[in-house]
Amino acid sequence: MLRFLGQRLLLMIPTVVVPLVLVFLLLRLAPGDPAAQILGDQASPSEIAALRSEMGLDLPLPVQFVLWAKNIVTLKLGTSFFFKQPVIDLLPQYALVTLQIALAALFLAVALGSILGVVAAINKDGVLDRGLVGVAVLGISLPEFWLALLLIFLFAVTLRWFPVSGYVPPADGLLASAATIALPALALGIRQSALITRMMRSSMLDVLGEPYIVTARAQGLPEAMVIGRYAVRTAAIPVVTVAGLSASYLLSGAVSIELIFSLPGLGKLLIDAVARRDYPVVEGAVLLIALMLAALNLIIDVVYALLDPRVRMG
Amino acid sequence: MNFISKCAAGLFVSAFAMTTAHTDQAQAADLRIVVPQLPSALDPTITTLGTNWLVASNACEGLTGLDDNWQPQPMLADSWSYDEKALTLTFKLRSGIKFHSGAAMTSDDVVASLKRYRESAGTGAVLKSLTSDISAEGPDTVVVKLTGPTGIIPGLLTLTPAVIMSKAALAGKSATQAVETIDCTGPYKVTEFQADRQAVLSRFADYKPRAEATSGSAGAKRAPADRMIFMPQAEPSVRRDNVLTGAADIATTLPFDFYADLKSNAAVQPVVINDNQSLTAVFNTKKGPMANVAMRRAVYSALEMDSIMLAAEGDQAFYVIDPSWVPDRKSIWYTKAGADGFGTPKKDLVKKLLAEAGYKGEPLRWLTSKDFYQGHYLPALTAQQQLEEYGIKIDLQVMPAATYIQTRSDADKFDVFSSFLPTYVDPVVIPYLNATYPGFWNDPKKEELVKKLATTSDQKARVEIWSDIQKLIYDQMPYIKFGTEASFYVARKGVGNLQTSPANTQVFYNVVPVAK
Structure with a gap:
């Protein structure tokens, strides 16, 4: 197990380093000048050039790369060109918002998706099954931003149950905070729950045909026990993979949802930073997301290895 | 009470509390x-x-x-x-x-x-x-x-x-x-x-x-x-x-599509700010086909401004076809000097000017971005269609804002770019007049007039100088104006x-x- 863990940890290094190097190069090779963005369109070329020099952007690319690599290794992520704050202080504020929404959406997706998947499977080819499968296909097909706007119209504008947009941190009141993340989590969770519903249904149908389930039923065990204790446990294993993928997606920042609900999360921070060419923030955010995804993948690998020893054997 | 009942009750209480908390937020005398x-x-x-x-x-x-x-x-x-x-x-x-x-x-x-x-x-x-x-x-x-x-x-x-x-x-x-x-x-x-x-x-x-x-x-x-x-x-x-x-x-900077609905809603009041800013296009006067004044005049003479502004704003109530480079009519700098026949195409003149410019059908690179708002992109798209009727080809390049800002600073990379211009407190600070501003209009007469404008203290004389500068703009066409757009925002009733x-x-x- 330790050897397996060591291999996986070594694999994390390229997973984190390769995207970082690519982002460094792409940002500097893409058109768009941070100095021009900061000064605005009334600044003259000489004023822009002076600021570029002050920011070290006029240094040769290899020199910039060496300085950048040194800072990354020592976790000195620099200061945001626009916020004028150290990136290391800025990132946690945004990451916590994304984490809060991702966890709420993931909980919703797994709970709803698993239940609906099981219900559809045990009613195979019935009206309920066809209805749930139809809803799941619709859920997968709906663009999140559109669903978000529908949810705002229904729950915020018409029913007035939740605020239209904005974010209240948990420290300012748990209920108010929950109210601000409810609709974003719903908009994100519905699509992911549709994916999990389909996976759970398919997995359950496979398991329900297994001889041990037939045996359990033949022995006269109550149906609830057959489904709950034997079938669901086995069928849930592939769902872990889908849930892991969903978590990766949600943690990397659901940009459109964060933009629509005006949530100061990682996705919004990243997209704004790319538009403004705020290099330190983009690089810091990518580093954080890469680390989170690598850690998540490691956890999934370890859970798999624990559940199924064949994975450890390679 | 079983587990499901407890959960349902909890959810109900939470939803009620959230709703109450939300309503309380809106009660304070804050703006x-x-x-x-x-x-x-x-x-x-x-x-x-x-x-x-x-x-x-x-x-x-x-x-x-x-x-x-x-x-x-x-x-x-x-x-x-x-x-x-x-x-x-x-x-x-x-x-x-x-x-x-x-x-x-x-x-x-x-x-x-x-x-x-x-x-x-x-x-x-x-x-x-x-x-x-x-x-x-x-x-x-x-x-x-x-x-x-x-x-x-x-x-x-x-x-x-x-x-x-x-x-x-x-x-x-x-x-x-x-x-x-x-x-x-x-x-x-x-x-x-x-x-x-x-x-x-x-x-x-x-x-x-x-x-x-x-x-x-x-x-x-x-x-x-x-x-x-x-x-x-x-x-x-x-x-x-x-x-x-x-x-x-208050919600600021709204698209005009929302206006009719908001106008009929008794709970809110839409507010229109007329004469807000000019929608414009700036030519590259330093390099390429638009460095030729005859070509710039040809493009201006080919355009029918009302269709362009209608495409951008969606309703005639939200724009005016007005030539003043200082768009607010309340400003002392507002003038129609040099802009006779503004906004109406002159077909015969276009053909003559294109021949004079020696235009051979080479595409003109027009930079625009949707990142700002549709007021950049839609006029460019409509102008492209109008110009093609005269055989003037437009290579419309839609790009992110950061790319647009950098590309237009390089005279080798564009011929025209979309822009806008609000009213400024004094024409001296209009960025277009600066020879280093993208477009790079560097005309000795303009430089002399701008210097005179900056160094004259009598306001009446300065208004005359500005009027001369606008006449020069409508003669040399370093940039063109499509019209003046309004803007609007909405506020709660009360x-x-x-x-x-x-x-x-x-x-x-x-x-x-x-x-x-």
Whole structure:
């Protein structure tokens, strides 16, 4: 197990380093000048050039790369060109918002998706099954931003149950905070729950045909026990993979949802930073997301290895 | 009670509590304003981007303030005067003015602020070119030494980057290094700022309003709201929904598609700001086919401006086909000089001009971006269709804002780019007139006229000079104007004293919130 863990940890290094190097190069090779963005369109070329020099952007690319690599290794992520704050202080504020929404959406997706998947499977080819499968296909097909706007119209504008947009941190009141993340989590969770519903249904149908389930039923065990204790446990294993993928997606920042609900999360921070060419923030955010995804993948690998020893054997 | 019943009851209580909490938020006598974006830093001097001046416009003041007719009026200055040769401008400061930190304002603070502004980009550089020194003469007098006679400095000092901050707050900060806390003198004080979340401005108890009647950002500032809360929201429909639900009092910068629905809704009041800005296109006068004046005239003569503006705005109520390069009709700089027959295509003339330019059908690279708003892209698209009827080919290049800004700075990479131009306090600061501005219009007659405009102190004579500059623009066509667009925002019913002047679209300190 330790050897397996060591291999996986070594694999994390390229997973984190390769995207970082690519982002460094792409940002500097893409058109768009941070100095021009900061000064605005009334600044003259000489004023822009002076600021570029002050920011070290006029240094040769290899020199910039060496300085950048040194800072990354020592976790000195620099200061945001626009916020004028150290990136290391800025990132946690945004990451916590994304984490809060991702966890709420993931909980919703797994709970709803698993239940609906099981219900559809045990009613195979019935009206309920066809209805749930139809809803799941619709859920997968709906663009999140559109669903978000529908949810705002229904729950915020018409029913007035939740605020239209904005974010209240948990420290300012748990209920108010929950109210601000409810609709974003719903908009994100519905699509992911549709994916999990389909996976759970398919997995359950496979398991329900297994001889041990037939045996359990033949022995006269109550149906609830057959489904709950034997079938669901086995069928849930592939769902872990889908849930892991969903978590990766949600943690990397659901940009459109964060933009629509005006949530100061990682996705919004990243997209704004790319538009403004705020290099330190983009690089810091990518580093954080890469680390989170690598850690998540490691956890999934370890859970798999624990559940199924064949994975450890390679 | 079983588990499911407990969960249902819990959910019901939570939903009720959330709803109540949400309703309570909207009850305070605050003014909640939803804007497309918040500035990333508060300091207005470090950037020429107007969107980044929002908070400072409401918390800070300059020596002068802009009234609704675009005229500079005294603000922190009590008065100003020129010496006989018009080479020294002396400002007398108001007494008893306090900064938000509690310190009293003196001439040292004014000198520190203006010297820093002088080193900043854009209009700061204009001030630098017109002044040789700024110094204090006693605690309430500031003396500005001029490089020559000029009438534009009081106007320049109305601009937000020229606001006065305390010397202590500016210590050690160059014009490109942001001040963390803006220590200003305005009627509201920044009490909370979280970029991307909200900016909270609370009424400043020690504010000393002027006695004159309010006009734009000049005269008395009443600060009727306890607090002003700016909240960012990029999506226009969600900004609107915040007002519809009462979660916000004002939502700014909305598309005209929303106007009819909002007009028929009794709970809200849409507000149109006419003569807001010109939609324009700027030609590359340095290199390529548009360096030829005949080609520029051909493009202008081929365009039918009404269709272009209709495509951009969607309704004739929200634009005017007007040639003035200073779009607000209330400005003294507004003029129709040199623009006979504006907006109507002249088919025969186009053919003649194209032949004169030797145009062989090479595509013209037209840069535009959808990141700003549709007012950039849609006019370009409509103009492309109109020009193709004359065989003028347009290679419409739609790109992200950052790419657009960089590409247009390279004369080898474009022929035309989409742009817009608001009214400026003085034509000298119109960026298009600068020969280093993309488009690179460097005409000796223009340079001479702009210099004359900057160095003439008689306002009547200056208006004539500006009129001559506009005539030159309509002759040389370094840029073209399609029309003047309005803008609109929405407020809750009951919100009072709403601004309708394009001179002060970012100013909210006189707006009266819905009563508690």
